[in-house]
Amino acid sequence: MRTWTRAVPAAAGALALAVALTGCNNSDSGKDKRSSDSAGHKKAYRLGEASPPQESTMQSSKGSKFTVTPTKAQTGTKADMDKSGLDTSKEKRPEVPVYVWATVTHQSGKAMEVGDMDEDLVVRTDKGVRTRALVVVMGEAEWPNCPAPDTGKKLSPGQSEKICTAFLIPEGQKAAAVELSQGFSSDPLEWPVTG
Numbered sequence: 591m592r593t594w595t596r597a598v599p600a601a602a603g604a605l606a607l608a609v610a611l612t613g614c615n616n617s618d619s620g621k622d623k624r625s626s627d628s629a630g631h632k633k634a635y636r637l638g639e640a641s642p643p644q645e646s647t648m649q650s651s652k653g654s655k656f657t658v659t660p661t662k663a664q665t666g667t668k669a670d671m672d673k674s675g676l677d678t679s680k681e682k683r684p685e686v687p688v689y690v691w692a693t694v695t696h697q698s699g700k701a702m703e704v705g706d707m708d709e710d711l712v713v714r715t716d717k718g719v720r721t722r723a724l725v726v727v728m729g730e731a732e733w734p735n736c737p738a739p740d741t742g743k744k745l746s747p748g749q750s751e752k753i754c755t756a757f758l759i760p761e762g763q764k765a766a767a768v769e770l771s772q773g774f775s776s777d778p779l780e781w782p783v784t785g
């Protein structure tokens with residue numbers, strides 16, 4: 591995994607930092623993608639189809655259950671990147687954003703923050719690059735039609751929140767799938783991106 595840090599001038603003149611984690615493991619890019627694992631559990635979904643209930647591992651909501659429903663993924667442009675407010679002048683390779691729209695739904699247990707429910711989302715590109723969501727530590731980045739979600743908002747059982755999250759991928763690649771990490775011992779769930 592690599593970590594990138596960016597400096598961003600904010601309106602008040604303060605510096606903002608943005609961090610994105612990217613794994614560049616192409617080892618399985620040629621493997622046949624199966625729609626279920628050996629135990630018969632479904633692993634591939636259509637955009638708009640909810641994940642099976644996931645269990646929170648966060649201390650404040652441990653044991654709570656939630657679902658994630660990616661509904662749309664769209665690769666942005668260099669112009670989006672240029673207008674975002676991120677300073678990319680020190681980057682080794684140009685990047686473009688990918689926008690993922692999803693609905694997170696709290697199923698049961700203690701109240702959960704929106705950010706705890708979507709933190710395991712990953713975008714996989716057509717070249718096998720995997721990247722986690724862009725996190726802006728100070729300040730903010732702006733994207734067209736993709737406002738930053740209120741990650742600290744708490745949801746109680748039965749409540750849902752529609753969010754849009756930005757990911758950064760190498761320019762010239764496009765989103766091939768949205769994935770939901772299942773930890774180190776299980777393959778991720780995936781929602782292929784078509785079109």
